[in-house]
Amino acid sequence: MSDLTQVLARIDDGLYDSLERLFELLRIRSISADPAFRADCRSAAEWCAGALKGAGFEASVRDTIGHPMVVGHYRGAGDGAPHVLFYGHYDVQPVDPIALWNRDPFDPAVVEVDGEKRILARGASDDKGQLMTFVEAARAWMEVSGRLPVNVSVLLEGEEESASPSLLPFITANAEELKADAALVCDTNMWDRQTPAIATQLRGLLYEEVFLEAASHDLHSGYYGNAARNPIHVLVDLLARLRDPQGKVTLPGFYDGVPEVTAEQKRQWGTLGFDEKAFLGDIGLSIPAGETDHTVLEQVWARPSLEVNGIVGGYTGEGAKTVIPAKASAKVSFRLVGEQDPDRIRDAFRSFVRAQVPADCKVSFASHGGDGAVTLPVDSPFVEKAKRALSEEWGKEAVLIAMGGSIPIVSQFKRQLGMDSVLVGFSLEDDRIHSPNEKYNLKSFHGGMRSWARILDALGR
Incomplete structure (x- = not known):
C-alpha cells in the first residue's frame, strides 16, 4: 500500500x-x-x-x-x-x-x-x-x-x-x-x-461601536417623559436612517470601489444550484432583506452590507422599570467588497452619526478593527x-x-x-x-x- x-x-x-x-x-x-x-x-x-x-x-x-x-x-x-x-x-x-x-x-x-x-x-x-x-x-x-x-x-x-x-x-x-x-x-x-x-x-470587515449620553443620570419617565431626551430614541432613529427602503446603505461614498457582479460570475454561480428559498427557509425566514436589485447569493458574496449587531440601553431585567436611560449604545458592522476603504467608511459613519445627534447629547465611538x-x-x-x-x-x-x-x-x-x-x-x-x-x-x-x-x-x- x-x-x-x-x-x-x-x-x-x-x-x-x-x-x-x-x-x-x-x-x-x-x-x-x-x-x-x-x-x-x-x-x-x-x-x-x-x-x-x-x-x-x-x-x-x-x-x-x-x-x-x-x-x-x-x-x-x-x-x-x-x-x-x-x-x-x-x-x-x-x-x-x-x-x-x-x-x-x-x-x-x-x-x-x-x-x-x-x-x-x-x-x-x-x-x-x-x-x-x-x-x-x-x-x-x-x-x-x-x-x-x-x-x-x-x-x-x-x-x-x-x-x-x-x-x-x-x-x-x-x-x-x-x-x-x-x-x-x-x-x-x-x-x-x-x-x-x-x-x-x-468580504472585508469594519466594526464600530457608538455610545450616546443624554441626561446626567437615569430619569423617572413620569417626571421627565417628553421633556427629556431619550438616547435610545436618538440611537434607533439614526440607525434606521443608515439604510433606505430598497436595502441600500445611505452613507455618502459607501459604494465607492464596489465592483458590479460580472456576467461570468453570475454564470458560474448559477451552475451551483443555490436555492434562495431554502437558504432563508432553513433559518425560518422567507423574504430577502438586502438590496432589492441583487440576488441573495450576490448580496452575501459580492455586495457590501451594514448590520446592527447589538443595542444596549435602559432597563433590560425582568418586569417593569419606568426609566428614561442616560446612556445607550450600539454595535455596528460593515462587510466590505472590492476596493472599499474601511478607514473612509469609518469616517463617513462617524460623521453621519454626529450630524444626527442633538446638541445637548454626547457621542463617542470605539473601533473593533477593520480590513479590506x-x-x-x-x-x-x-x-x-x-x-x-x-x-x-x-x-x-x-x-x-x-x-x-x-x-x-x-x-x-x-x-x-x-x-x-x-x-x-x-x-x-x-x-x-x-x-x-x-x-x-x-x-x-x-x-x-x-x-x-x-x-x-x-x-x-
Whole structure:
C-alpha cells in the first residue's frame, strides 16, 4: 500500500481517538473577548502546543500584548520540498444567551439528529474542530511514515473572535520565521454536505461601536417623559436612517470601489444550484432583506452590507422599570467588497452619526478593527492540487466559491508575508457558529482529516 492509503486507513481506525483529543480542546473555555477567561485562553494555547508536539512538530507558546500565539514547525521534508503555513484559531465566541443552549456549551458530545452524527459544543465548528482536522492529519502521516510530504509551519492565534489586536504586530515581528510558499486556512465552509469547496473571495470587515449620553443620570419617565431626551430614541432613529427602503446603505461614498457582479460570475454561480428559498427557509425566514436589485447569493458574496449587531440601553431585567436611560449604545458592522476603504467608511459613519445627534447629547465611538476585502488567485498550483485532492476524497468535483464572511489574516498574509492563501474548510451553513447549539458534523471532522491528508500528499508531489 502507498503511504497515503495507509495514512487514510490510520485516520479511519483512529477516528474516536482523534475525537477525544478534540473534546479535550473543546472543554477549555477559551472565550477571548471576556477578560474573565484569560487563563482559559492560555490553557488552550498550551494544549495546542502540546498537541502539535504530539504530532511531530517543534512547538511553543508565544506571549503577545493579548492572548498568546502558538507556533509550530516541521522541517523534515527537505530543502527542496514546498513549505506551507497552516493558520487556525483556538479562541471561541461568548456563549450568550446561555439559556438557549440544549446542553453545557463546554461539555462536548456526539448526538444523532436526522441520521447525522453531530459534535455539539462551542468552538466545534469555529474553529477548534477545523484546526484539529489538520493537526490530526499531520499526526496520522507521522505515525505511518515518520514524515510529512511538505515542510509545515503552524500559526494558531487566540484573538480571532475579538478583532485580533495582537496578530499584525506578531506576524510583522516574526515575518522571516512565518514566511512560506503559501498559507493554508481552515475556517470556511463546504458548498453543501456532499460538495467540497475552496473559497477565493472574502468580504472585508469594519466594526464600530457608538455610545450616546443624554441626561446626567437615569430619569423617572413620569417626571421627565417628553421633556427629556431619550438616547435610545436618538440611537434607533439614526440607525434606521443608515439604510433606505430598497436595502441600500445611505452613507455618502459607501459604494465607492464596489465592483458590479460580472456576467461570468453570475454564470458560474448559477451552475451551483443555490436555492434562495431554502437558504432563508432553513433559518425560518422567507423574504430577502438586502438590496432589492441583487440576488441573495450576490448580496452575501459580492455586495457590501451594514448590520446592527447589538443595542444596549435602559432597563433590560425582568418586569417593569419606568426609566428614561442616560446612556445607550450600539454595535455596528460593515462587510466590505472590492476596493472599499474601511478607514473612509469609518469616517463617513462617524460623521453621519454626529450630524444626527442633538446638541445637548454626547457621542463617542470605539473601533473593533477593520480590513479590506480579499480576492485570491484561482490558478495557482496550490489551489489546483488542493482542488484535485478534495475532489478525490469527496467523490464530487470541488467548487470555487466566494464567502460572505471575513478572515483578516488572509490579507495580512499577503501584505506582510507576500503569500497567498488556500481557504479550505468543512463547516456547513447550519453549524450555528457564533450562536447557541453550535455543532460540527462528525462527517465534516472525519472527512476533513482525510482531505488534509490528501492535500499534504498532493502538495508534496
